[in-house]
Amino acid sequence: MNFKAQLILSFVALISACGPVEVDKSSLPNSSGKYGEVLVVVDTLYENKKTGEQLENIFYKAMEGMPQQEAMFRMSTVAPNGFKSILKRSRNVLKLSIGNGKKTAINIERNVWAKNQLLIQISAATDAAAARILEKNTKTIRDYFNEEELSRLKNQYAIKPQKDLIAEIIDKHQLSLLIPPGYAKLDEKPYGFWIKKEKTIGQHQVMQGLSVYYTPYKKDSAFKTTRMVEERDEFTKKFIKGVRDSSYMQVYKEYVPATQEINLNGSYAIEYRGLWNMANDFMGGPFLHYTFVDEKNNRVVNLDGFVYAPKFNKREYLRELEAIMKSVEVSSAKKSS
Secondary structure, eight states: OOHHHHHHHHHHTTSOOOOOOOOOGGGSOBOBSOTTEEEEEOOHHHHTSHHHHHHHHHHSOBOTTOSSOOBSSEEEEEOGGGOOGGGGGBSEEEEEEEOTTOOOEEEEEESSSSBTOEEEEEEESSHHHHHHHHHHTHHHHHHHHHHHHHHHHHHHHHHSOOHHHHHHHHHHHSEEOOOOTTOEEEEEETTEEEEEEEEEETTEEEEEEEEEEEEEOOOGGGGSHHHHHHHHHHHHHHHOBOSSTTOEEEEOTTSOOEEEEEEETTEEEEEEEEEEEEETSSOEEEEEEEEEEEGGGTEEEEEEEEEEOTTSOOHHHHHHHHHHHTTOEEOOOOOOO
16 A cells, blocks of 8 residues: 555545546646645634644644754635635645535545646534544645655656666666756765755755665664664765865754654655754754665665755755655666676
């Protein structure tokens, strides 16, 4: 069962969930809006009551492992009578219908008013009933919108992937990753490599880095946070240096990474969200890390994405890396001799 199917099933215990509705996409306009934006259609009467409180809890919760507070999504609201014209083309829509006689239900649909659009509709008889639905499905709603954004990013990356770099990684490391344009390989060893994408916005630097490294699988201690930190520091100290000769990347020890178990393309994995800093320098930022066991090759694989963007919000830069890492597949290709 894939991850999205699991998310849908989590609704069933409380309410009915409908699968995607098939429509003729060719006749629809493209969806609009930026990554991480959700438009909520809700009557202002309920926006200022319990329903509104739960909506803020869903979308305004601070992301874990960020140097400055950033909400998980950017939510904007519109009353039902204002939901028309270009607003109906929004990429992510949560639509609430609340009133006497309405049955409790959630419908999940795609491409209703625009291409690549995700719509979650909730109906309830009262403000309290709507708030309960939102509260019981808080994580599921967040995850569903996030997974949809990741799917859009993967589809975007697949339009023009770096085929030569992807093929080289498959050949040498027996892993497949969907890598978009702009990333260059910085260093490589038999047990791992790292790539980065760098640009300047105005006078300010933005860097996204992705490391992949692995060790022989021996025991489940590979999934312990302390072990992840040790191995990450060991890798970055050798590979990822600062401007000064004595500077190198390390996990910021004052912040314990947040963890959760996930299904990473069929493999059990631990997700870590934490902070990094540069020893003997002043650089730092967030990182997102996945550890899973590659049973086919009897090894522990670590995928690590980090962002350096001191003058900007980092949520979407990190989400872009998440999409790359969640495209991972163990390859059966043999290494070159």
